[in-house]
Amino acid sequence: MVNFREKAVALIVDDDEEMRHIVEHYVDRMGYETCTAVSAEAALEMIEAAQPHLLITDALMPRTDGRELCKQIKLRYPRVKVVVMTSLYKAARYKSEAYRVFHADGYITKPIDFAELRNVLQRLVPVHQGHPAGERQ
Amino acid sequence: MITAASLRERFVSGLGRRIPDLIELLDSLEIDSTTVDPVMRAFHSLAGIGGTYGFPDVTTLARQAEVRCDEWIRSGVAPVAGDVNELRDIVERLATIHRLL
Numbered sequence: 259m260v261n262f263r264e265k266a267v268a269l270i271v272d273d274d275e276e277m278r279h280i281v282e283h284y285v286d287r288m289g290y291e292t293c294t295a296v297s298a299e300a301a302l303e304m305i306e307a308a309q310p311h312l313l314i315t316d317a318l319m320p321r322t323d324g325r326e327l328c329k330q331i332k333l334r335y336p337r338v339k340v341v342v343m344t345s346l347y348k349a350a351r352y353k354s355e356a357y358r359v360f361h362a363d364g365y366i367t368k369p370i371d372f373a374e375l376r377n378v379l380q381r382l383v384p385v386h387q388g389h390p391a392g393e394r395q
Numbered sequence: 396m397i398t399a400a401s402l403r404e405r406f407v408s409g410l411g412r413r414i415p416d417l418i419e420l421l422d423s424l425e426i427d428s429t430t431v432d433p434v435m436r437a438f439h440s441l442a443g444i445g446g447t448y449g450f451p452d453v454t455t456l457a458r459q460a461e462v463r464c465d466e467w468i469r470s471g472v473a474p475v476a477g478d479v480n481e482l483r484d485i486v487e488r489l490a491t492i493h494r495l496l
Contacts, residue, residue: 273440274440274443274444275409276405276406276409276444276448277440277443277444277447279402279405280402280444280447280448283397283402316443318436318439320436343443345439345442345443345458345461368442368443368444368446368447369442369443369444369445369446369447369451369454370443370446370447
């Protein structure tokens with residue numbers, strides 16, 4: 259029997275406290291259930307418990323960066339949709355790499371345009387009632 | 396409840412915390428020119444959050460510094476004192492913005 263959750267779950271990963279806070283705020287307002295992690299390592303530790311449908315990660319983080327996290331998540335949990343965030347300055351270099359090498363499902367630039375983020379998230383995991391909690395592998 | 400005012404307050408408080416951190420990082424960079432990476436990361440974070448919280452001038456200044464750091468890292472040329480002073484000027488301008496908020 260599949261356990262349905264009322265909301266899709268988004269795990270937000272960023273080492274910057276202010277960025278985590280504002281992304282969590284807006285993603286919550288978009289209708290997703292949110293949880294946060296301060297690093298790629300913390301995200302990997304909590305993913306089994308959180309069972310996210312979406313993972314939104316910063317690209318540039320200490321130790322394991324967001325692109326490597328994306329690659330690991332897509333290998334182990336291919337149904338989790340991953341959105342990579344990076345600065346506009348780095349975008350030209352990172353965008354194609356994020357899709358091609360790290361298999362990201364979406365890509366947004368910082369500073370974040372929340373209308374753009376909403377469009378990306380809605381395309382990947384539309385907000386509606388009844389998301390199977392075990393949707394990831 | 397999170398409001399636009401509380402988000403602004405959070406950003407202003409965070410910016411106030413980051414400025415002395417940046418000064419400390421630049422002090423370290425002046426002593427050891429190989430410590431560009433943490434300086435770049437600090438400006439990178441600030442460039443990302445500035446515009447996200449509605450302060451594009453902060454992003455513009457922080458990005459200038461991030462680009463300079465990235466040039467040093469990619470070229471392998473260590474910054475000299477004059478280069479660090481260029482970043483100090485940017486931090487001073489960020490501090491001025493913070494005082495006016």
